[in-house]
Amino acid sequence: MSTTLVQIGGARPARVGPEARTPTALEKAFLALVGAGSVMFTLALFAPKVFGSASWAAPTMFGLIAVGSIGYLWSGYGHTTPGIKNHGIFHSSLANRGALAWLAGIAVTTFYVVLYWHGEALEGGYQLLDPFAQKLTGSPADHWFLYGFLYTLLVLIFGGRMFLKYRHNRYQLIRTASVMFFQLGLAFLLPGVLKKIWAQDFYFTYFWPLKPDYLLPFDYVIGEGGMIAKEWSGHAVGRFMVIWSAVMALGAVPVLTWFFGKRWYCSWVCGCGGLAETFGDPFRQLSDKSEKAWKFERWSIHGVLVFIVLFTVLLWVNDATGRKLLGSDGSELFWKTYGLFIVMAFSGVVGVGFYPLMGSRVWCRYGCPQAAILGIFQRFFSRFRITTNGGQCISCGNCSTYCEMGIDVRSYAQRGENIVRASCVGCGVCAAVCPRGVLKLENGTFGGRYDGDGKPWSAFKDALRGRPKA
Amino acid sequence: MHVAIVGNGIAGVTAARHLRKLDSSVRITLISGETDHHWSRPALMYVYMGHMRWEDVKPYEDHFWPRNRIDLVRRWVTSIDVEGRQLHLDGARTIPFDKLLLAVGSKPNKFGWPGQDLRGVSGMVSLQDLQAIEAASVGLKHAAIVGGGLIGVELAEMFHTRGIDVTFLVREHAYWNHVLPAEEGDIVGEVIRAEGIDLRLETELTEIVDDGTGQVGAIVDSKGDRVEVGFVGLTAGVRPNLTVCAGSPIATDRGILVDRTLVTNVEGIYAAGDCAQVKTPEGHRDLIQAVWYTGRMMGEVAARNLLGASDEYDSGTWFNSAKFFDLEYQVYGYVPSAMAHHQLPSLAWISPDRRHACRLVETEDGKLSGISVLGIRMRHRVCERWIEEGRDLAYVLAHLREAMFDPEFYRRWDRDIVAALSGKVAA
Ligand SMILES: Cc1cc2nc3c(=O)[nH]c(=O)nc-3n(C[C@H](O)[C@H](O)[C@H](O)COP(=O)(O)OP(=O)(O)OC[C@H]3O[C@@H](n4cnc5c(N)ncnc54)[C@H](O)[C@@H]3O)c2cc1C
Ligand code: SF4
Ligand code: SF4
Numbered sequence: 001m002s003t004t005l006v007q008i009g010g011a012r013p014a015r016v017g018p019e020a021r022t023p024t025a026l027e028k029a030f031l032a033l034v035g036a037g038s039v040m041f042t043l044a045l046f047a048p049k050v051f052g053s054a055s056w057a058a059p060t061m062f063g064l065i066a067v068g069s070i071g072y073l074w075s076g077y078g079h080t081t082p083g084i085k086n087h088g089i090f091h092s093s094l095a096n097r098g099a100l101a102w103l104a105g106i107a108v109t110t111f112y113v114v115l116y117w118h119g120e121a122l123e124g125g126y127q128l129l130d131p132f133a134q135k136l137t138g139s140p141a142d143h144w145f146l147y148g149f150l151y152t153l154l155v156l157i158f159g160g161r162m163f164l165k166y167r168h169n170r171y172q173l174i175r176t177a178s179v180m181f182f183q184l185g186l187a188f189l190l191p192g193v194l195k196k197i198w199a200q201d202f203y204f205t206y207f208w209p210l211k212p213d214y215l216l217p218f219d220y221v222i223g224e225g226g227m228i229a230k231e232w233s234g235h236a237v238g239r240f241m242v243i244w245s246a247v248m249a250l251g252a253v254p255v256l257t258w259f260f261g262k263r264w265y266c267s268w269v270c271g272c273g274g275l276a277e278t279f280g281d282p283f284r285q286l287s288d289k290s291e292k293a294w295k296f297e298r299w300s301i302h303g304v305l306v307f308i309v310l311f312t313v314l315l316w317v318n319d320a321t322g323r324k325l326l327g328s329d330g331s332e333l334f335w336k337t338y339g340l341f342i343v344m345a346f347s348g349v350v351g352v353g354f355y356p357l358m359g360s361r362v363w364c365r366y367g368c369p370q371a372a373i374l375g376i377f378q379r380f381f382s383r384f385r386i387t388t389n390g391g392q393c394i395s396c397g398n399c400s401t402y403c404e405m406g407i408d409v410r411s412y413a414q415r416g417e418n419i420v421r422a423s424c425v426g427c428g429v430c431a432a433v434c435p436r437g438v439l440k441l442e443n444g445t446f447g448g449r450y451d452g453d454g455k456p457w458s459a460f461k462d463a464l465r466g467r468p469k470a
Numbered sequence: 471m472h473v474a475i476v477g478n479g480i481a482g483v484t485a486a487r488h489l490r491k492l493d494s495s496v497r498i499t500l501i502s503g504e505t506d507h508h509w510s511r512p513a514l515m516y517v518y519m520g521h522m523r524w525e526d527v528k529p530y531e532d533h534f535w536p537r538n539r540i541d542l543v544r545r546w547v548t549s550i551d552v553e554g555r556q557l558h559l560d561g562a563r564t565i566p567f568d569k570l571l572l573a574v575g576s577k578p579n580k581f582g583w584p585g586q587d588l589r590g591v592s593g594m595v596s597l598q599d600l601q602a603i604e605a606a607s608v609g610l611k612h613a614a615i616v617g618g619g620l621i622g623v624e625l626a627e628m629f630h631t632r633g634i635d636v637t638f639l640v641r642e643h644a645y646w647n648h649v650l651p652a653e654e655g656d657i658v659g660e661v662i663r664a665e666g667i668d669l670r671l672e673t674e675l676t677e678i679v680d681d682g683t684g685q686v687g688a689i690v691d692s693k694g695d696r697v698e699v700g701f702v703g704l705t706a707g708v709r710p711n712l713t714v715c716a717g718s719p720i721a722t723d724r725g726i727l728v729d730r731t732l733v734t735n736v737e738g739i740y741a742a743g744d745c746a747q748v749k750t751p752e753g754h755r756d757l758i759q760a761v762w763y764t765g766r767m768m769g770e771v772a773a774r775n776l777l778g779a780s781d782e783y784d785s786g787t788w789f790n791s792a793k794f795f796d797l798e799y800q801v802y803g804y805v806p807s808a809m810a811h812h813q814l815p816s817l818a819w820i821s822p823d824r825r826h827a828c829r830l831v832e833t834e835d836g837k838l839s840g841i842s843v844l845g846i847r848m849r850h851r852v853c854e855r856w857i858e859e860g861r862d863l864a865y866v867l868a869h870l871r872e873a874m875f876d877p878e879f880y881r882r883w884d885r886d887i888v889a890a891l892s893g894k895v896a897a
Contacts, residue, residue, distance in 0.1 A: 432877070433521075
């Protein structure tokens with residue numbers, strides 16, 4: 001890659017990124033724009049009457065926020081030479097669990113609680129988007145539309161930050177473009193359009209078990225959020241959706257994971273991953289690297305998976321036996337449990353709300369059933385691995401520190417072993433931050449992937465035993 | 471049996487780990503005055519720069535040591551009683567041993583500069599140095615760094631991230647001239663200057679000036695220039711730490727003298743890592759190897775020999791790596807420096823923007839001697855194999871792709887290198 005200097009201003013102040021110094025006058029001006037937009041939005045939330053759904057309001061406030069943040073980031077990173085600039089991260093209150101991090105954590109968590117349990121309280125916010133929602137989806141905006149909009153906006157703005165921060169690294173550029181594309185196109189615009197055409201949205205990038213309803217017996221999918229509604233059964237498009245879901249969940253997951261590892265989904269396509277890789281990037285260093293956390297992770301993530309598999313089987317059996325097993329309320333029970341504990345509490349409140357406290361991948365690491373399945377394939381049936389470059393590791397710890405999944409990458413690298421871990425989402429940041437060029441994400445041949453005798457079976461036995469000591 | 475190890479750096483810790491791996495009953499005591507736990511010395515700069523916290527540069531969690539029954543002692547060893555087989559520690563403590571490994575590392579060179587003991591003058595090797603540099607940075611406007619090696623450029627980057635101006639004195643006429651070939655040294659010099667560092671080549675330190683309070687106020691260089699600075703970093707290389715051997719019969723020269731099995735002149739006492747000076751060295755190698763991986767390899771050999779083997783230390787084909795600000799550097803095999811007495815034929819390629827380079831060095835009989843790269847990553851095992859198999863440069867160029875280790879989607883520099891160099895090599 002060429003390393004053209006992108007530089008704004010003179011050689012002073014020292015060329016370090018926005019994390020490590022006080023903002024310049026220009027940066028302060030951009031921050032003021034963000035502030036103005038945020039004040040307007042807050043006002044709209046608390047005093048819905050001020051803006052109503054005036055057509056100029058949303059473009060103005062979100063425009064201010066977007067232009068201000070991109071401008072701030074642009075001028076901030078413009079002071080750096082292209083390369084890894086994690087300067088000052090652990091001196092920062094926001095990025096190192098200081099007071100600011102707690103404030104941010106509480107704010108985001110509160111937002112999720114309101115969103116899930118008191119969505120109507122956000123009316124002042126979502127009515128702003130009414131004109132846009134009408135155009136896109138043909139129906140008025142609700143709190144879920146507002147959520148999707150803000151989510152996508154964050155992915156795009158912080159995706160821009162990734163472009164600036166990793167402008168020397170093509171893997172990061174292409175990967176970031178990919179998550180931005182999938183979030184904007186397939187998780188926001190297309191479902192909106194589908195809703196307009198078919199009165200029913202559909203997400204091509206989510207499958208069972210992350211979206212279990214896509215593979216449940218139709219009759220049991222009820223109410224709001226039950227995507228393949230009953231009336232679809234006779235519909236050609238509906239049938240296509242069902243087949244798509246089945247092919248993705250049962251076919252694409254093993255096949256693509258065999259070739260590329262779980263990254264084809266987790267850090268290139270998935271929307272949760274998309275937010276983690278963009279908005280979550282400033283917090284990736286906060287993931288817990290201890291063996292204890294790893295132990296907990298294996299129980300919790302596989303626990304969620306087992307729960308969903310059992311429930312899916314149960315519902316199908318129930319369906320086949322004429323719904324005698326659970327009664328017709330069985331599915332509702334499932335939805336309530338799953339919705340409350342997994343989707344709301346885990347993936348939302350903790351998963352995103354705790355970014356500033358526990359890092360960006362809490363849900364992906366401890367809870368996501370899709371990640372669990374992809375992980376099992378990646379660990380035992382995949383050509384993907386992170387190769388360690390001979391004896392070059394100096395045990396510095398940058399790789400482990402910046403692994404958002406809390407993998408102690410160094411513990412493998414310093415022994416000269418490849419990293420073949422179920423949880424690795426293939427973000428490539430460990431390889432990017434390594435100052436000695438030790439790590440490389442590769443889709444190699446299957447043989448020679450594991451250390452020891454190289455057999456997946458032995459690797460499986462090792463995995464059950466836990467990690468060898470000394 | 472009780473093995474005492476002095477020094478919890480990579481050499482001492484690798485020895486301790488391997489002792490435990492090989493023998494579940496041996497008693498192991500690991501002593502260091504510097505820190506409670508092993509840490510990665512090369513990561514010192516990242517703590518200062520805020521990339522990591524102190525706990526992040528410790529390669530093992532604290533429970534690793536009790537779990538593996540390695541007893542840790544945080545004390546300085548003051549002397550070794552060879553006859554009585556015991557160590558004297560500060561605080562009047564003694565530790566008896568059956569066998570002893572000295573892995574006491576290096577200390578920074580000081581060349582008797584006037585003012586070198588003033589407040590605000592420090593090397594950059596230990597945790598204590600890091601703390602001193604951290605304390606000196608408060609309110610610091612301008613620092614001087616003396617000595618153009620790896621540690622110097624790291625210290626320059628550290629200050630740079632805090633907006634502290636740096637004057638960097640290098641005695642040679644290019645940066646790191648006694649390791650890098652001339653062109654590569656020039657490129658690194660350009661990188662340093664492009665960051666706004668005041669790099670002064672062919673300039674030595676003459677004097678460190680007292681500001682009247684026992685604190686550094688300025689430096690004077692060999693060209694007569696005076697620069698007002700609040701801190702002076704001494705990074706003119708390191709030398710083996712021999713303090714602990716003083717007054718004992720353990721033989722030393724520049725380092726602690728050991729034979730190829732890493733045993734000193736005293737039976738049962740070994741030395742490994744930066745502090746060891748291995749007799750009868752091979753080929754082009756230095757007598758003293760002060761890098762991370764050689765410490766690790768020596769630690770492994772020492773562990774086996776402490777348990778009764780007599781394996782010889784062989785570090786294999788040389789390699790190393792470094793980073794100068796954003797520019798990564800790797801070397802495999804022997805690539806003569808600009809200052810080497812005996813030069814070898816070589817082919818070099820430098821990208822138009824001068825941020826990527828590759829050099830292939832040939833031995834007199836036409837075999838690959840070494841490869842070095844800037845701004846490109848290469849595969850250790852492939853380069854090593856080519857050198858050991860005695861491949862010629864035509865073979866290397868024909869297979870260069872196998873050695874590329876850059877991340878996916880990166881520009882394929884091997885194509886540029888092959889296009890530029892293959893015309894210059896006899897088929
Ligand atoms: C800033 C810096 C950056 C570096 N970067 C790199 C790099 O990128 N790549 C590379 O290959 N190498 C690098 N090195 C060199 C590398 O760190 C050393 O080669 C390596 O640490 C040597 O390990 P060791 O175990 O021999 O000694 P050390 O790590 O020095 O450990 C010796 C320990 O013994 C303790 N000790 C000494 N005397 C006593 C005593 N009397 N009583 C008790 N304890 C005692 C010391 O306090 C110290 O803790 C770097 C060095 C520095 C300083
Ligand atoms: S191991 Fe590396 S690639 Fe995998 S998740 Fe961690 S940082 Fe990303
Ligand atoms: S970042 Fe690189 S050198 Fe540092 S511990 Fe990880 S693999 Fe080793």
